[in-house]
Amino acid sequence: MTQARTILILADDDPDDRLLTREAFEEAGFAGTFQFVDDGQQLLDYLDTSRESLPGVILLDLNMPRMNGYEALSELKTDAALRRIPIIVLTTSNSSEDILRSYDLGVNSFITKPGSFGELKEVAKRVIDYWLGTVKLPPQD
Amino acid sequence: MSSAGQLKSLADHEEVFRLVFEAAPNGIVVVNDQGKVVLVNRQAEGMFGYSREEFLALGIEDLVPERLRGAHLHHRKGFTREPSNRAMGAGRDLFGRRRDGSEFPVEIGLTPVPSPQGMLVVSSIVDTTERTRTENELRRYAAELERSNADLRNFAHVASHDLQEPLRKITAFGERLRTHSSGTLDTKGLDYLKRMTDASQRMQVLIADLLTFSRVSLQHPPCQEVDLDQILRNTLENLEIAIAETGANIHIPQPLPPIEADRSQMGQLFQNLLSNALKFRRPGEAPEITVTARQEGATVRLQVCDRGIGFEPKYAERIFGIFQRLHGRNEFEGTGVGLAICRKIAELHHGTITALGEPGVGATFTVELPRRQPSASPS
Numbered sequence: 010m011t012q013a014r015t016i017l018i019l020a021d022d023d024p025d026d027r028l029l030t031r032e033a034f035e036e037a038g039f040a041g042t043f044q045f046v047d048d049g050q051q052l053l054d055y056l057d058t059s060r061e062s063l064p065g066v067i068l069l070d071l072n073m074p075r076m077n078g079y080e081a082l083s084e085l086k087t088d089a090a091l092r093r094i095p096i097i098v099l100t101t102s103n104s105s106e107d108i109l110r111s112y113d114l115g116v117n118s119f120i121t122k123p124g125s126f127g128e129l130k131e132v133a134k135r136v137i138d139y140w141l142g143t144v145k146l147p148p149q150d
Numbered sequence: 151m152s153s154a155g156q157l158k159s160l161a162d163h164e165e166v167f168r169l170v171f172e173a174a175p176n177g178i179v180v181v182n183d184q185g186k187v188v189l190v191n192r193q194a195e196g197m198f199g200y201s202r203e204e205f206l207a208l209g210i211e212d213l214v215p216e217r218l219r220g221a222h223l224h225h226r227k228g229f230t231r232e233p234s235n236r237a238m239g240a241g242r243d244l245f246g247r248r249r250d251g252s253e254f255p256v257e258i259g260l261t262p263v264p265s266p267q268g269m270l271v272v273s274s275i276v277d278t279t280e281r282t283r284t285e286n287e288l289r290r291y292a293a294e295l296e297r298s299n300a301d302l303r304n305f306a307h308v309a310s311h312d313l314q315e316p317l318r319k320i321t322a323f324g325e326r327l328r329t330h331s332s333g334t335l336d337t338k339g340l341d342y343l344k345r346m347t348d349a350s351q352r353m354q355v356l357i358a359d360l361l362t363f364s365r366v367s368l369q370h371p372p373c374q375e376v377d378l379d380q381i382l383r384n385t386l387e388n389l390e391i392a393i394a395e396t397g398a399n400i401h402i403p404q405p406l407p408p409i410e411a412d413r414s415q416m417g418q419l420f421q422n423l424l425s426n427a428l429k430f431r432r433p434g435e436a437p438e439i440t441v442t443a444r445q446e447g448a449t450v451r452l453q454v455c456d457r458g459i460g461f462e463p464k465y466a467e468r469i470f471g472i473f474q475r476l477h478g479r480n481e482f483e484g485t486g487v488g489l490a491i492c493r494k495i496a497e498l499h500h501g502t503i504t505a506l507g508e509p510g511v512g513a514t515f516t517v518e519l520p521r522r523q524p525s526a527s528p529s
Contacts, residue, residue: 025319032326101314124318124354126325 015041015065015141022047022073037133049076053084056091063094066140071100086115093147095140177275181210183230183268197277199249215247233262255282306364313357320350359487366494371412373523378406378443385420392428397436406443409450410522415495422488423515427456429482445521452517461507500524
């Protein structure tokens with residue numbers, strides 16, 4: 010899968026974080042498409058209507074209205090068609106309970122949002138290098 | 151051998167026994183095998199509000215609230231069949247009934263006494279109204295404390311997320327502004343921007359430290375047997391960079407003893423004390439730090455001694471207060487939370503921490519902890 014065709018979903022209801030995350034990924038060299046959703050429910054709805062072109066990676070905030078990150082995570086990881094999509098939790102939390110709970114629910118990566126934009130860009134670079142460069146994502150027909 | 155105090159006759163004995171009986175701090179009611187009151191002391195009169203004459207016309211069930219009489223009768227018959235001593239406090243939730251019908255909580259000890267008149271039962275009664283009230287108050291107080299602790303935990307959680315959130319954005323957008331507009335901002339503008347982002351970063355550290363402090367304060371550490379020596383070695387590994395940068399010499403003359411404590415809090419204690427010793431070094435000199443811990447009786451005495459800048463003795467207590475700093479931000483970094491956390495940890499382990507210092511000579515921090523935690527269950 011080439012990066013240009015890759016869709017990256019960011020599930021986060023905070024407009025500032027959306028802006029910062031998008032800019033960080035763009036400046037870090039992400040060339041694919043960004044898709045934003047506000048909460049877990051919107052994420053599931055979006056995935057339901059785009060089964061033909063599933064995202065390469067989902068960036069998931071934990072603290073969201075309506076359906077939070079945990080609920081979304083457990084829905085996604087128990088859905089036979091969606092469970093293969095790598096999910097990276099991107100949250101302000103660094104509590105061990107949140108980390109353990111996320112991994113228990115099947116998350117592929119847990120990243121605490123860094124305090125500065127420079128660090129966020131660094132994180133974006135690594136996510137792009139690893140998830141969109143190094144690893145083989147599940148092939149789509 | 152005889153003396154003036156000796157009891158000479160049976161009558162003397164009886165008189166003494168009567169006086170003892172009357173002076174007993176408990177109410178005493180003696181009943182026969184029919185449950186009729188045959189003897190009471192003064193305390194019982196005051197407790198139930200009956201005169202001695204009135205008492206002698208009563209059955210023991212008259213002294214029990216009506217709602218409990220059926221059960222009491224049943225128990226009494228059981229007791230008469232198989233009499234045995236029953237200690238005070240063995241019965242739960244017992245109540246007495248006064249002459250005016252009011253009830254009061256009691257504790258009762260029962261002693262069967264065989265006599266020529268048949269089996270007598272001596273009831274020794276304590277009015278526990280005051281104690282019950284105190285216990286209820288304590289229970290209520292404990293519940294309130296638990297609730298307010300839960301509020302504080304909640305506050306700590308809110309502080310960690312909701313307060314950090316806007317700060318993170320101020321920092322991030324400050325950076326964005328610098329990157330994008332450094333061409334249009336003049337030197338003064340850039341300086342303002344830098345001060346703004348520096349301040350918000352300091353606030354982030356402040357909140358993070360406060361959070362650590364509140365987490366420590368609210369945790370009741372799960373204590374177990376831990377190897378202080380191992381914990382100290384781990385801490386030194388964590389501080390490897392700072393130790394290398396300052397060229398510090400850490401002396402550990404003897405292995406540290408084991409202790410019953412919370413592992414992570416002991417790690418935090420070492421970390422904070424050693425970071426302090428590394429930080430407050432004399433300019434241009436490599437820090438010399440000595441760490442000792444010895445068991446002295448039931449106490450483990452732990453000391454971290456440095457030859458750093460020290461402090462005025464009058465500050466020996468103040469430095470353990472939260473956000474207390476003795477130096478300007480330009481001289482030494484830090485929020486003034488480290489030693490407050492150390493004190494919290496010592497207190498949570500039923501111990502103490504004290505500091506001795508002399509300006510230009512150094513500082514010694516002494517932590518005294520019980521070798522075993524008093525409330526810990528034996529493992």
